[in-house]
Amino acid sequence: MNELKKRIKYNKFLSSIFLIIGLLSTLVGLFLLTVLFVDLFIDGYPRLTYKFLTSFPSRIPEKAGILSAWVGSFLILFVTALAAIPIGVAAGIYLEEYGRKNWITNIIEINIANLAGVPSIVYGLLALGLFVYFFKFGESILTGGLTLALLILPMVIMATRESIRAIPNSIREASYALGATKWQTVQWHIFPYSLGGILTGIIIGLSRAIGETAPIITVGALTFIAFLPSPPITSDFPFLSFKWLFDPFTAMPIQMFNWVSRPQKEFQVNAAAAGIILMIMTLIMNGLAIYIRYRFRKKIKW
Amino acid sequence: MKIKKFKERIIESLLFICAVSSIFITLSIVVVLSYETFGFFKEISIVEFLTGTVWTPLFEPPKFGILPLVTGTLLTTFIALLVALPLGLMSAVYLSEYAPHRLRETVKPILELLAAVPTVVYGYFALLFLTPILQKFLTELSGFNALSPGIIIGIMIIPYVSSVSEDAMRAVPMHIREGSYAMGATKFQTAFKVIIPSAFSGIAAAFLIGISRAVGETMVVAIAAGMMPNFTINPYEPVQTLTAYIVQVSLGDVPHGSIEYKTIFAAGMVLFMMTLIFNIIGFWLRKKIREAY
Numbered sequence: 340m341n342e343l344k345k346r347i348k349y350n351k352f353l354s355s356i357f358l359i360i361g362l363l364s365t366l367v368g369l370f371l372l373t374v375l376f377v378d379l380f381i382d383g384y385p386r387l388t389y390k391f392l393t394s395f396p397s398r399i400p401e402k403a404g405i406l407s408a409w410v411g412s413f414l415i416l417f418v419t420a421l422a423a424i425p426i427g428v429a430a431g432i433y434l435e436e437y438g439r440k441n442w443i444t445n446i447i448e449i450n451i452a453n454l455a456g457v458p459s460i461v462y463g464l465l466a467l468g469l470f471v472y473f474f475k476f477g478e479s480i481l482t483g484g485l486t487l488a489l490l491i492l493p494m495v496i497m498a499t500r501e502s503i504r505a506i507p508n509s510i511r512e513a514s515y516a517l518g519a520t521k522w523q524t525v526q527w528h529i530f531p532y533s534l535g536g537i538l539t540g541i542i543i544g545l546s547r548a549i550g551e552t553a554p555i556i557t558v559g560a561l562t563f564i565a566f567l568p569s570p571p572i573t574s575d576f577p578f579l580s581f582k583w584l585f586d587p588f589t590a591m592p593i594q595m596f597n598w599v600s601r602p603q604k605e606f607q608v609n610a611a612a613a614g615i616i617l618m619i620m621t622l623i624m625n626g627l628a629i630y631i632r633y634r635f636r637k638k639i640k641w
Numbered sequence: 642m643k644i645k646k647f648k649e650r651i652i653e654s655l656l657f658i659c660a661v662s663s664i665f666i667t668l669s670i671v672v673v674l675s676y677e678t679f680g681f682f683k684e685i686s687i688v689e690f691l692t693g694t695v696w697t698p699l700f701e702p703p704k705f706g707i708l709p710l711v712t713g714t715l716l717t718t719f720i721a722l723l724v725a726l727p728l729g730l731m732s733a734v735y736l737s738e739y740a741p742h743r744l745r746e747t748v749k750p751i752l753e754l755l756a757a758v759p760t761v762v763y764g765y766f767a768l769l770f771l772t773p774i775l776q777k778f779l780t781e782l783s784g785f786n787a788l789s790p791g792i793i794i795g796i797m798i799i800p801y802v803s804s805v806s807e808d809a810m811r812a813v814p815m816h817i818r819e820g821s822y823a824m825g826a827t828k829f830q831t832a833f834k835v836i837i838p839s840a841f842s843g844i845a846a847a848f849l850i851g852i853s854r855a856v857g858e859t860m861v862v863a864i865a866a867g868m869m870p871n872f873t874i875n876p877y878e879p880v881q882t883l884t885a886y887i888v889q890v891s892l893g894d895v896p897h898g899s900i901e902y903k904t905i906f907a908a909g910m911v912l913f914m915m916t917l918i919f920n921i922i923g924f925w926l927r928k929k930i931r932e933a934y
Contacts, residue, residue, distance in 0.1 A: 357828075358739055360731055361740075364727070364729075365803075379766075427659075433653075433657055433660040437653055437656060447660055451663050452924050453924065454666060456916060457857075457913065458912060460888070460909070461670060461674075461857070465666075465669060465670045468674075492663065550759025550760065552761045553760075553859035553863075553887075595765070596761050614759075614761070614765055618762060625750075
């Protein structure tokens with residue numbers, strides 16, 4: 340009997356030890372994330388001024404800024420969103436609502452799962468061969484945006500599908516019972532109800548895109564750009580210009596990479612400052628995504 | 642009525658085209674990579690490429706042995722896995738078996754932020770924070786090395802490993818757990834002797850996703866590993882991975898169609914093949930768990 344009691348005690352002890360190990364393993368990541376942010380902040384804080392945001396890169400570290408980088412990042416993100424959102428959402432809707440269980444939807448499904456696992460730099464090589472040299476878009480904002488659109492397309496598709504899958508069938512059946520067609524059902528019921536999940540997926544995808552470096556280096560983003568792309572609005576008719584799409588570009592992560600790889604300490608301070616801004620951008624986007632998911636979950640109760 | 646039907650048809654075809662476009666992406670990856678790789682093998686023998694141990698395509702005389710890049714990639718991946726697999730698995734067990742519901746729902750999104758931090762920021766961290774700290778303990782560690790980026794990549798992929806393993810563990814039906822508790826097993830015994838074996842294929846899938854992420858990771862190694870194609874398995878030395886080589890070439894001005902231009906596609910092909918194998922096995926394993934319950 341004593342033997343048994345001892346064993347039970349030992350096992351309970353082991354179990355509670357693991358409680359601590361498990362909790363620590365979970366917290367290691369959070370701890371490092373905090374350290375990372377604090378380290379970056381301490382290193383980069385002195386350079387974080389208004390002038391840093393409004394200056395072009397320069398040979399003199401104290402005068403260098405990230406103007407061309409953040410403008411470039413926003414323009415690329417705009418192209419990415421314009422390309423990836425409609426195609427991704429449409430593909431997701433097709434696969435959930437229209438696709439019959441046959442070999443072609445099966446292939447599409449396997450293919451999307453596989454695309455999500457392709458390293459981002461391979462997308463860069465694809466874009467280099469396809470957009471830069473085959474379609475002759477050059478090393479431009481358009482190429483950069485489309486490259487990142489390819490990269491986040493699987494994410495948008497998967498988020499759309501997951502969000503649509505959560506809608507109970509009774510909603511669809513009620514709509515059909517009132518004589519609605521398939522598209523009317525999608526347009527007035529499926530789409531509004533899944534919008535929260537879709538938006539969350541899109542924002543998380545875009546936040547990945549803003550931090551991606553490798554694929555846009557491959558398509559030829561430049562590291563030193565001391566001018567802005569041509570303005571999208573002109574004074575002459577037709578007042579809109581798309582010349583900026585074909586301008587060379589740089590982006591936030593590229594600028595940071597350039598500064599990190601220099602041996603001088605002063606440039607590394609610049610890198611830290613750019614890193615802080617990049618981190619803030621991603622944290623805001625991720626926070627927004629979590630908030631939207633939370634709001635929609637609260638609003639809709641099946 | 643007829644117009645309505647016609648409109649429905651048009652919409653369905655448009656949606657279908659969008660869905661099929663994803664297949665074209667894969668096809669064009671394969672076509673672009675193979676086209677340039679075939680061009681490369683017209684000039685360089687495939688035997689030299691796959692068995693050579695010197696990779697100096699940018700210098701005179703150029704040598705095209707891919708092995709240093711492959712060992713560099715495998716070395717950083719291996720270090721990353723040493724970090725990510727135990728931590729990811731432990732935290733998955735904790736979140737799925739021990740943690741109260743509220744805690745899990747708060748911790749998970751924050752843990753996922755680890756995967757959302759831009760990789761160049763991780764690169765900065767590896768080069769300017771972790772390496773100097775490690776050098777205090779390991780005096781023979783050079784300023785650029787495989788160890789520090791490997792560790793950082795490991796931390797980066799924890800969320801991939803832990804969230805997929807956790808899903809697999811939570812998919813194990815409740816009655817199996819209850820059966821184990823009824824026999825007097827503790828949570829620890831249940832987790833390690835019942836849950837992990839039943840969720841094995843899902844956990845293996847999570848590991849494979851982690852491996853494929855680590856193999857494809859680029860910026861951390863490009864910044865902190867040193868761009869030196871060393872044929873070595875010593876983690877203290879600088880190395881170059883397949884991905885970092887592609888970045889190095891892309892940063893310079895490479896004329897379209899030159900042999901240097903083709904090398905990055907050949908390196909990309911090797912990389913794509915490596916990740917494809919891991920992804921396919923992982924996909925198959927995940928499909929298996931879905932069928933199991």
